[in-house]
Amino acid sequence: MEFHIKENHKNSDDHQQRENVFQRLPQEVLIDILSRLPATSLIQFRFVCKTFQNSAYDRDLIQMHLSRAKQNNPFLILHCDYPLNNEIYFVEFPDKENQERVKRIQTPFSADMPEFSVIGSCDGILCLVNSLFSDQIYIYNPFTRMYSKLPKSVVFQNQKLLFGFGCHPVSKDYKIIKIIYWPDPGIASGGTSGGVWEDSPWGFGRLRGRRFMRSEVQVFSLGGEKWRSIGAIPYNLDQLTGVVLVNGRLHWVDHEIVFRGLIVSFDISDEEFREIRMPDQNQCVTRGDYHLAALRGCLSVCIPVFTGLGGGLDIWIMKEYDVKESWVKQFKVGNYLPKIISQEIISQAHGIWRNVLDRRPVRVLRIQDNGDILLEYKGGTLASYDPDKETFKDVIFPGLPNLFQTIVHVGSINWIE
Numbered sequence: 461m462e463f464h465i466k467e468n469h470k471n472s473d474d475h476q477q478r479e480n481v482f483q484r485l486p487q488e489v490l491i492d493i494l495s496r497l498p499a500t501s502l503i504q505f506r507f508v509c510k511t512f513q514n515s516a517y518d519r520d521l522i523q524m525h526l527s528r529a530k531q532n533n534p535f536l537i538l539h540c541d542y543p544l545n546n547e548i549y550f551v552e553f554p555d556k557e558n559q560e561r562v563k564r565i566q567t568p569f570s571a572d573m574p575e576f577s578v579i580g581s582c583d584g585i586l587c588l589v590n591s592l593f594s595d596q597i598y599i600y601n602p603f604t605r606m607y608s609k610l611p612k613s614v615v616f617q618n619q620k621l622l623f624g625f626g627c628h629p630v631s632k633d634y635k636i637i638k639i640i641y642w643p644d645p646g647i648a649s650g651g652t653s654g655g656v657w658e659d660s661p662w663g664f665g666r667l668r669g670r671r672f673m674r675s676e677v678q679v680f681s682l683g684g685e686k687w688r689s690i691g692a693i694p695y696n697l698d699q700l701t702g703v704v705l706v707n708g709r710l711h712w713v714d715h716e717i718v719f720r721g722l723i724v725s726f727d728i729s730d731e732e733f734r735e736i737r738m739p740d741q742n743q744c745v746t747r748g749d750y751h752l753a754a755l756r757g758c759l760s761v762c763i764p765v766f767t768g769l770g771g772g773l774d775i776w777i778m779k780e781y782d783v784k785e786s787w788v789k790q791f792k793v794g795n796y797l798p799k800i801i802s803q804e805i806i807s808q809a810h811g812i813w814r815n816v817l818d819r820r821p822v823r824v825l826r827i828q829d830n831g832d833i834l835l836e837y838k839g840g841t842l843a844s845y846d847p848d849k850e851t852f853k854d855v856i857f858p859g860l861p862n863l864f865q866t867i868v869h870v871g872s873i874n875w876i877e
Contacts, residue, residue: 562859584872739787
């Protein structure tokens with residue numbers, strides 16, 4: 461992504477005078493002013509004068525700007541791999557009318573990793589994995605264009621991989637977790653029935669039957685040098701229901717015991733797995749029917765109530781984290797089919813959307829400041845739902861790609877050395 465600054469045609473004396481004005485400001489005042497700027501503007505101001513350039517790397521400014529960015533409407537990152545090459549766009553949502561909203565982001569490591577999946581977004585940093593071979597991971601700030609290539613870890617034959625990325629709010633540890641499943645060679649070679657491999661929409665094999673799998677959990681701490689193995693887990697976690705970060709914990713669903721409603725969390729700080737019970741409800745839900753979400757900082761479960769492409773949802777929110785009795789059915793989203801969804805999206809599946817939404821045609825992204833719920837339909841079509849008026853509105857931006865997957869992202873200048 462390129463940022464252009466208009467040339468200053470005034471004389472150098474005026475330029476020096478303005479710079480001296482900023483230099484006379486107390487550092488805490490200057491940081492407070494700069495922290496209120498959008499990430500894109502802050503990056504541009506690095507080139508205005510030396511004072512701004514030096515201040516832009518101040519850790520207090522980075523943390524204050526990140527804190528303000530989390531309180532405001534974040535960006536949307538659009539990941540597109542149709543028709544061929546992977547591309548990333550960003551949308552500042554909502555934005556002023558009649559202003560260009562969708563902008564493409566160049567990935568400076570595209571020659572090394574042209575095909576990728578987005579593992580997650582945390583504090584302005586994206587985590588990307590090679591979607592062809594899953595052996596390479598990058599962390600990347602799409603606004604500062606700073607990136608780092610992580611070391612490779614152990615690869616197993618016929619492995620199934622799950623990833624997670626996040627930061628703990630207290631310890632401030634940033635970590636990537638990789639959960640590896642592979643068939644037990646002793647059982648698989650014996651021809652015992654039940655351990656059947658099937659295709660996965662993520663490009664890796666999936667083994668049906670937890671008793672015929674082996675597992676290993678690997679963790680990489682940003683700022684460290686190598687991956688660490690922390691052992692095996694007794695869960696068969698499911699990537700299709702989503703992985704969400706809440707309270708410094710990453711969350712998945714164990715689809716082997718989904719009818720008992722079990723969410724499994726991983727604490728980024730102490731690296732322990734814990735169990736959280738899903739809400740009690742009368743519906744019979746199966747793997748792939750529902751998904752997890754993080755809504756206003758709360759763990760949420762979105763359960764379909766209608767069939768078909770435009771199926772509705774019940775949205776359950778855990779008001780008090782890790783307290784089963786605090787689950788509340790907060791919203792009921794009706795059945796809706798966006799007007800702009802194309803027949804191509806309905807009838808075909810491409811890349812990142814292949815089989816992912818066959819049974820989950822709508823995904824909850826976030827709750828807007830005005831209370832509307834932002835939804836993503838199959839193929840990346842966006843719509844908002846007003847729960848008070850029970851009305852829908854298609855969300856259309858000039859320049860949207862044809863097919864994309866949406867990641868809620870905080871625009872920041874944050875970085876981890």
